[in-house]
Amino acid sequence: MQTKKTTPWLYLAPALLVLGFFLVYPSIHTFYLSFFDRGSVRWVGLENYLHAFTNLVMLTAFGNNALWVAVFTTATVFLGLILAVLFDRVKYEIIVKSIIFMHMAISFVSASVIWKFVYAFRPAGASQIGILNAALELFHLPPVPWLIERPWINNLCLIAVGVWVWTGFCMVVLSASYKSIPKQFLEAARVDGAGEWIIFRKVIFPLLMPTVTVLATTMVIFVLKVFDIVYVMTNGNFGTEVIANRMYKEMFQFRNFGRSSAIAVVLLLFVLPMMLLNLRRFKKEGM
Amino acid sequence: MLKKVVFVLILGFLLGGICATSFAQKTVTVLGVWGGEERDAFLKTLEPFEAATGIKVEFTGTRDLPAVLTTRVAAGNPPDISVLPNPGQMQELAKIGVLVEVGKFLDVGKLGKEYAETWINLGSFKGKLYAIFLSADLKSLVWYSPETFADAGYAVPTSWDELIALSDKIANQGKSPWSIGLESGAASGWPGTDWIEDIMLRITSPEVYDKWVNHEIPWTDAVIKRAWQLFGDIVRNEKYVYGGVATALTANFGEAPNLLFTTPPRAYMHKQATFIKSFILRYNPELVPGKDFSFFPFPSIDAKYGTPALGAADMFAMFNDTPEARALMRYLVTAGAQEIWVAQLGKLSANRRVNPNAYPDDLTRKAADILSTAPTFRFDASDLMPAAVGSGSFWTGILDYVGGEDLDSVLRRIEATAVEAYKG
Amino acid sequence: MTERMNKVLSRGLLHTFIIFIAILWLVPTIGILITSFRPAQDVASSGWWTVVGNIFNQTQFTLRNYRIVLSRLGIGRAFLNSFTITIPSTIIPLAIALFAAYALAWMRFFARTYIFMIMIALLVVPLQMTFIPILRIFNRSNLAGTFPGIWLAHSGYGLPLAVYMLYNFVSGLPKEIFDSASIDGASTFHIFLRIVLPLSVPIIASLIIFQFLWVWNDLLVALIYLGGTPDVAPITVQISSLVGSYGQDWELLTAAVFISIVPSLLIFFGLQRYFVRGILAGSIKG
Known part of the structure; x- marks a missing residue:
């Protein structure tokens, strides 16, 4: 498109101004603080980073974040995709879509209250008040203390809460993009005798691929800084710590600005692979 | 048409938002942790003050207080007055010079008569008074049901040996003597720290307790280790604790006492501070304090150290030196203000002048009496330690130890964080 | 058969x-x-x-829980405050992001790649780290405790995602429409207004829902920048003040969930019709 040299900057100016002030400037500030001690007075060099990469709890957090990225991202995007496509085929689409989506509208504190009633544990013999353990009881299985059963069960239980909340968002975005595929494409394929699965794989999926990439990127980045679910449900105890919760604790509970800043900068490093992935696409489109 | 409506609406919101900034009025802003009934009680406490002075108190109560306070202090926009989570934080804030010295304008001589020296010292940094106490909680209590005890023929234990003997007796009858709940959301583990602290006060001198608080003895010290082992003897004993370790770790501390009041009782004893009364009554509104449930002092272990009292308190500090804030601080230390406050809740007052009749029932009066007459009183150690230990590794250490981890490695880990945290 | x-x-x-x-x-x-x-x-x-x-x-x-929630909240004022915060905080960042996404997708200029990279990087910045430096400036410029302050803050926090998602959508529009419009002599702004904006309706609708929910459910940003006085406190702040310092009375939250969820669901239902098939296909053909 032919434009004057200044035109793009006119369009970008408001965004750059707001971002510069609310995100870029604080990030630089954070980077700067990460080289100082807890009260931001004494220069400590790389000490905070050394802590971030060697502390035992931080190492657990790295592992857990990796698990979150893998399981949460796959589950939300994949489920979102399947639901978007399947719901499109039924008349009561709006109802089921709303059912999945409405959990986005519940704040995380409320969500934690809700899920406490799913994972609640009472010893065998007492009447269970958590639905999962009540279900186990029905099959004469012993109850499980879900949130303290490390390392897999409790982490997966927390991830399940995230999936429950976020699948709706993925579904809505994918559904918007699915509905923008011209119906003729699908019908043409059907006329050619292609099965639904083939159509999904050969027609729908490639067309939705850009949206899937965007959503996956968004989910990965969101989950890198996942905090609230862990904070309210286990606070990182029993081996469920994640990076952002560690940052929050160092910052607001322990008031160690140096450490919390270093952890925040480390988070920024983890996003690099996602940036490179998007850059490749960006360059291709720029041709 | 729709566009116009939307436009007008947006414009209205913009203008409304800009104009809604409050007009100059004599106000004082207060930040606290209280919500629900506590919030109502605090607002009620403020009523006479607002009526007498015409000053409006703008109170914000949030459990996110640590985050909000840290941010607003660091950004130079603190509230006029704030509740502080604990004395440890008061020390840190006083050190960086953001607190207003309240000793400058409060009548310290008069305070000395109304408050025990301990309280004045706890509110002071380098000999200057920075914080005042609105109310306190007594922690060294074991709750039980007098009726169940009488029916089963159990006697209230007065020593550790008797406590263990009673626990064994109950356990041998195939029942669980204890109900323990360590879950408390983001603060999980704290009920366990109270156990350690109360045991510490009973197996060593108050001076050693203070050394522990100030990290002048390491966490791996034999006496600290013994305290943990005594706690472990109870909490890690599957026969002693209802539902065993898994239940202790997952049960909410507020719901844990309910097990004492089921028919038949699922457990018989529960160690917790005075505030638990309101939880008991909330879940069991039909119970009568003193009759259906009561408490006995957490018994002595080493006879020579007796039964000291462990407590915690709600404290206020001032960040902006305004006449209105001064007036409110002057009001909050008075017995009159605290009588309104304690009458609403199960809390105790630290002010000696508070009329015992202000307390809602005999049980609370009894606790207040123990608090004010205890020969030895010590403040909750975890509240006095740097946050990285006191509300960090100490809490998680409790959970790890109860969860079955080796005691030495737990203590070593706490010690490692303490070495760093006390450095400055 | x-x-x-x-x-x-x-x-x-x-x-x-x-x-x-x-x-x-x-x-x-x-x-x-x-x-x-x-x-x-x-x-x-x-x-x-x-x-x-x-x-x-x-x-x-x-009905106790609902009765207490409704009577304690000062519900009318809290809802009004929530709307006063949420509506501009949803519209402003989306408007800004649309312009930026359009420029990034369809104009060639110096440092374009870097700007795009930085936008993605900014997605990961933890909000908690921005509070102190921003609040410090808000203090000096008297924005702390005001609605415009929090509108700007939410705009800043919501922008990276909005730009990123809008960019991906707008850049996927068929090149031909831009070319033919250019040939017809339409200005960039004209193309933006007449072509990009209408075609982006589905993604804008999703982003409105998302940003609305995000702001509506926010507690910490409001507490930090606005404070908790009833004049300005949104519904989340009022709800959180129902719960005691030890977490007692949490059962009131169960009722509060269903009271505060209503506007979000209305927004979702209201925007539902923009997700229908064919908006894009139809306009491309025409």
Whole structure:
């Protein structure tokens, strides 16, 4: 498109101004603080980073974040995709879509209250008040203390809460993009005798691929800084710590600005692979 | 048409938002942790003050207080007055010079008569008074049901040996003597720290307790280790604790006492501070304090150290030196203000002048009496330690130890964080 | 014959699966809905599903939670504040992001790649780290405690995602429409207004919903930049003040969930019609 040299900057100016002030400037500030001690007075060099990469709890957090990225991202995007496509085929689409989506509208504190009633544990013999353990009881299985059963069960239980909340968002975005595929494409394929699965794989999926990439990127980045679910449900105890919760604790509970800043900068490093992935696409489109 | 409506609406919101900034009025802003009934009680406490002075108190109560306070202090926009989570934080804030010295304008001589020296010292940094106490909680209590005890023929234990003997007796009858709940959301583990602290006060001198608080003895010290082992003897004993370790770790501390009041009782004893009364009554509104449930002092272990009292308190500090804030601080230390406050809740007052009749029932009066007459009183150690230990590794250490981890490695880990945290 | 059977069967499977998923998603919410009508002492002693067995037993239900929430919240003022915060905080960042996404997608200029990279990087910045430096500046410029301050803050926090998602959508529009419009002599702004904006309606609708929910449910940003006085406090802040310092009275949250969720659902239903098939296809053809 032919434009004057200044035109793009006119369009970008408001965004750059707001971002510069609310995100870029604080990030630089954070980077700067990460080289100082807890009260931001004494220069400590790389000490905070050394802590971030060697502390035992931080190492657990790295592992857990990796698990979150893998399981949460796959589950939300994949489920979102399947639901978007399947719901499109039924008349009561709006109802089921709303059912999945409405959990986005519940704040995380409320969500934690809700899920406490799913994972609640009472010893065998007492009447269970958590639905999962009540279900186990029905099959004469012993109850499980879900949130303290490390390392897999409790982490997966927390991830399940995230999936429950976020699948709706993925579904809505994918559904918007699915509905923008011209119906003729699908019908043409059907006329050619292609099965639904083939159509999904050969027609729908490639067309939705850009949206899937965007959503996956968004989910990965969101989950890198996942905090609230862990904070309210286990606070990182029993081996469920994640990076952002560690940052929050160092910052607001322990008031160690140096450490919390270093952890925040480390988070920024983890996003690099996602940036490179998007850059490749960006360059291709720029041709 | 729709566009116009939307436009007008947006414009209205913009203008409304800009104009809604409050007009100059004599106000004082207060930040606290209280919500629900506590919030109502605090607002009620403020009523006479607002009526007498015409000053409006703008109170914000949030459990996110640590985050909000840290941010607003660091950004130079603190509230006029704030509740502080604990004395440890008061020390840190006083050190960086953001607190207003309240000793400058409060009548310290008069305070000395109304408050025990301990309280004045706890509110002071380098000999200057920075914080005042609105109310306190007594922690060294074991709750039980007098009726169940009488029916089963159990006697209230007065020593550790008797406590263990009673626990064994109950356990041998195939029942669980204890109900323990360590879950408390983001603060999980704290009920366990109270156990350690109360045991510490009973197996060593108050001076050693203070050394522990100030990290002048390491966490791996034999006496600290013994305290943990005594706690472990109870909490890690599957026969002693209802539902065993898994239940202790997952049960909410507020719901844990309910097990004492089921028919038949699922457990018989529960160690917790005075505030638990309101939880008991909330879940069991039909119970009568003193009759259906009561408490006995957490018994002595080493006879020579007796039964000291462990407590915690709600404290206020001032960040902006305004006449209105001064007036409110002057009001909050008075017995009159605290009588309104304690009458609403199960809390105790630290002010000696508070009329015992202000307390809602005999049980609370009894606790207040123990608090004010205890020969030895010590403040909750975890509240006095740097946050990285006191509300960090100490809490998680409790959970790890109860969860079955080796005691030495737990203590070593706490010690490692303490070495760093006390450095400055 | 078998083909028809197959079809019926597969339709049946489809419906079963969809209903199964819907129930799976709903169970926790139904649980909390029932819980919100139960007295606290029952909640702690028996599971919520036990009421289903004898649903007509009126004594096991209470409106207490709702009564307290509605009376304590100062609900009208809190809702008004929430709207005053949320509506501009949704519109401003989306408007700004649309312009930026359009420029990034369809104009060539110096440092374009870097700007795009930085936008993505900014997605990961933890909000908590921005509070102190921003609040410090807000203080000096008297923005702390005001609505415009929080509008700007939410705009800043919501921008990276909005730009990123809008960029991806706008850059995927067929090149031909831009070319033909350019040939017709349309200005960049004209193309933006007449082509990009209408075509982006579905993604804008999703982003409006997302940003609305995000701001509506926010507690910490409001507490930090606005404070908690009833004049300005949104509904989340008021709800959080229902819960005691030890977490007591949390059962009031169960009722509060269903009160505060209503506007979000209305927004979702209201924007639902923009998700229909063919908006894009139709306009491209025409």
